[in-house]
Amino acid sequence: MSSLSIKSFVIIVILFLVCSESLIFYSFFQDSKRSINEILTNSLQSDVLNLKHYMQKNLKQKDINEIVSHMDNLIVINPVIRDIHILDNNKNIVYDPDIRMPQGTVHATGECIPISKIVETDLFTQNCYSFSIKTYKGLSPQYYYANIYIDSKYIDNLVMQQMKKTLLLFAIATFLFSIILWLLFKHYVILPLKGLRQYAYYSENPPKNFFIKEIESIRYSLSMTFKRLKKEQEELYNLSTKDPLSGLYNRLSLIEKLNWLISKGQRDKDEFAILFLDLDNFKNVNDSKGHEFGDKILLHISKTLLKATRKNDIVSRLGGDEFVVVLSEFKDENKIVEIAQRLKENLSKPFKLDDEEFTITASMGIAIYPKDGKDVKTLLQNADIAMYKSKELGKNNYQFFTDDINKAVQERISMQKTIRNALQNNHFKLFYQPKVDIKTNKIVACEALVRLIDPIEGIIPPYKFISIAEENMSIIPLGEWIIKEAVSQIKKWEQTPLKDIKVSINLSGVQFKDQELLQKIEILTKDIDRSKFDIELTESVLIEEFQERLNVIKDIKKLGISLSLDDFGTGYSSLSYLKDIPFDTLKIDKAFIDNIYTKDDLTFINMIIGIADDLELNVVAEGVETKEQLKLLKEINCEQYQGYLCSKPVPPKEFEELFSKN
C-alpha cells in the first residue's frame, strides 16, 4: 500500500466523518420529521376527538350553523387544518369555512381516508382525513361526515424550517468539528511528528515532551537512540583518533590536526613546532620488564606530557615509544626551548611503578613549520631526524632540526641506498690484511675486511657504511656475504701455498639478531677446514642478550671455528668474558699499540700478554705501523701483529703476491 501523508490521511478522515455525520444528520432530520408528524398528528387527533365529541353532543340539538364558530376556531387555532367540510348523510356539504380562505379560493378537494388510519400515514403525504359523526334523534342514529384537510404548505414550511435549522446545525457542527479535529491533529499529531522528523534528520534540538503518549514514546526512544549513537560515535571517534592505551591523539588524528595547522599557517602566516619524542632505551625496559610494565610507563609518560604542556598544545602517541607534541602558539624559539626543557625535566623525574622507582628519559627532535617543512611528512621526518641526532648526542636531550643534521641524514639515507645496491650488484669486496708471526716474520693469517667499491664514489671505507648497515639490518646479508666470500677464498687457497693461512672475519653484534646465524655459518663453512676460519668479536657483541649470544658463540666454537676477541683493552675488557667465552686469540687494540712507547701502555700490553699466556690464548697486536712498535712487541713476546707495517688490507691477488714475497 502506498504511503499517505498525515495531512491527507486527516483530510480523508474528516471527509469520512463528514459523510458519516451527514448520514447521522439525515437520520436526525428524519427523526425530527417523524417527531413533527407525531406532534401534529396528536394535535390533530385531539382536535378531531373534541370536534367529534362536540358535534355528537350538539348537532342533534342545534343547527349546524350554530356550531360553525367552533369549527372556525379550530381552523384558526390549529394551523395544520386548512379546511373542514361537514357532509350530511347524503354526502352534501353542509358546512365549509369562510375564514383563512381568500376570496376566489377554491375549497380543498381530494380523497380522504378514515382518521383511524392516521397512524399508518403521515401528514406530509396525506391530504385529507375523514370521520363520521353519529347523532341520535330519540334512539335513531343520524350520520354526518367530516373531512379534515391538511395545510400541506404549513407542514412543508415547518419541515423546511426544520431542515434549514438541521442543515445549519449540521454545517456549523461539521465545520467546527472539522476545524477542531484539524487543529487537534495539527497541534498534537502533525506538528509533533514534523518535529520528530526534524529531530530524526538532524539529531539535534530534541523537541519537548508530547501530549500523545505514542508520539512521546517515539520521541523518548529517538532521544535515547541519539544519546547512545552519540556516545558510540564518540567512542568510535576516540577509537579512530585516540591512542587506546594513552588516550592521546593517534597518528591519524595527529596528521589531520597538522594538516589543519598547516592550512591555517598558510592562511595566517602562523608557525608551529613539532617535538618528536622517543624514549631512551625503552626497548630494554620492555624486554626486561615485559610489555605490561612497558605500557604502564607509556601511560605515565603520556600523563607527564599532558601535564607539562599547555591546553592548546597537541600531544599524540605515534606508536611504540614515540610521541609528538605540537606547539601551536609560541612567540619565539625560546618558548619552544622552555617547553622542551620542561618536558625533559618532567620526563626524567624518577617515578614509582609497582613499588619500584624508575627513571626514564627521552630524546627529542624539534622541527618548525614552515621553516623545516611545509607538509606533514617532511615535518615529522625532520623532527625524527633531529630526534635521532639528539640520541646520537647522548640521549635525554632535545635537538632542533638543522641543515647539517639534514645533510648527515641525507647522506645516511644515500648510504643505505648504496649498501642495498652494493649487495645487489656485488660492489662489496673483501680485502685481506696479513697477520704476521713476530718471531718468524711470516704471514700466518689474515683478517678479511669488507670494502665497498662504488662505481661512482670509489672505495667507501667501512666506518662510513658498517654502522648504517647495522642500523638498517643490511649487515645480516652483508655478513653472510662476507662469510661466503671468505670461505670461498679459503677454498681457493687450499691448493696454493696460502693453504695454511687462517682467515678471520668480523661478526657484528647485529648479526646475532639473526636466529639462523649458527645454521648459516655451519652451512657456509661446511666445505672448508674450519680450523682455518676465525671469527673476530668485539665486547659490544655481548652487551645485549649475553646468555643467548654466549650459547651461539659456544656452538660456533663447537663447529671448530676459532674465536678472537677484537679491540681488547678498550671498553670494559672484562676478564669474565675471557673466562666464559672460549676465545682462542686476543687482539690488543690499536690504541695501546699507538702508545706502546709509554710505560703504562707497555706494562698494560705486557699484562695482557701475560694473561693470554696463562689462559693459553694467542695474542695479536693490532695497528702496528712502525718497526719500533714491532721491536717492543717482540721484546714482550707478543706472538703476532697486524698493521700497516706489514701491509694495509689488500685485495686477494695483492695479498697472494705479498705472501709470495714474504
Next chain:
Amino acid sequence: MTKLLTLFFAVLLTFSACSSENDKEIVISTNEWIGYAPLFYAYEKGELDKLHFKLIKNVSLAEAANLYAIGKADMVTTTQHEYHSLQAATHDIAPVILMDRSNGGDMVLSNKSTEALKNSTQIYAYLEVDSINKEILIDFISHNKIDKNKIIFINKDQKQIQNITNDKTKDILIVTYSPYNIALEEKGFQEVASTKSINSIIVIDALCARDKIIKTDKRRLIQLKKVLDNAINTIEQDPQASYKVVAKYLSNISYKEYLNSLKQIKWINKPSKEFLDYIQQYGYKKDTIIR
C-alpha cells in the same frame, strides 16, 4: 486501511442496531367496567408495561370507541355494539380476547316499579344511546310493552347518569352498568331488569384490535392474553387482593360491592368452541380470537 473501514462500519451497524425501535407501544382504550378489572389489575401490576401496552381509561364506552376511531388507540374494549359501530366506521377492527359476558352487570334501574312504568304517561329514559344500553332499553320496553312514544330519551354518558337525582315526581328509567349502578341504587333507584334476567340479549365484552396489530404483534397479544388470564385467576382466587389493586378504577366501590359486581359477570376468556360458534352471530369471527 481496509481493517479500519471494516471496524468503522461494524461500529456504525452496532449503533444503528442499538437505535432500532423496540416493540412499539400499543394503546388500549377502555372504560370503567367490572369486566375490565383484569386489565386494570395487570396494568397496576406492571404487566402491561412489560409488554409495552398503555391503558387509557375513558368515562364511557363511546368515548373509548371514539379514541379508537380517531387512531389514538390501537386496541379497544367493546361490547358488540361498539364493535359493530367501529367496524362500520373504520373497517379495521377485530376481536382478539374475549373478556366477559354480562350476567346482570348491565341493568335497567327505575324509581318506579315496572307496573308503574307501564301506566306512566311520561317516562324519562337516561342512557348512553350509542351503546349496548340502547339494545337493553329497547329489549326492556318491548318485553314490558311500554309505549315508546311516552318515553323521552336522554343521551348521557355514565358519569353524567351517575349524578341524576331521584325526582320522585318523575318516572325515570336508567340504563346503566356496574359499577355505576351502585351510586344510583343508593339514591333509591331499583333494578327493574338486567342482563341476568334478559334472555333475549347477550352482552359480550371483548378486547378488539386493528388488523395490523393482529398481524404484526400476534406474539404480544398472546402474551397479553396470558397476563389477562392470570389476572382473572387472581381476581377469582383472591378477590380481596385484586380489589385493593383495581378499586380505584371502579369509582372506589366497597369490597362488598366489588364482590357483587363480579357476580354480575361471567368470564369468557377461555371460551368453548360452542360459545365461539354461538357468538359468530354477533360478528365475532373466531379466527382472530385468542383462546
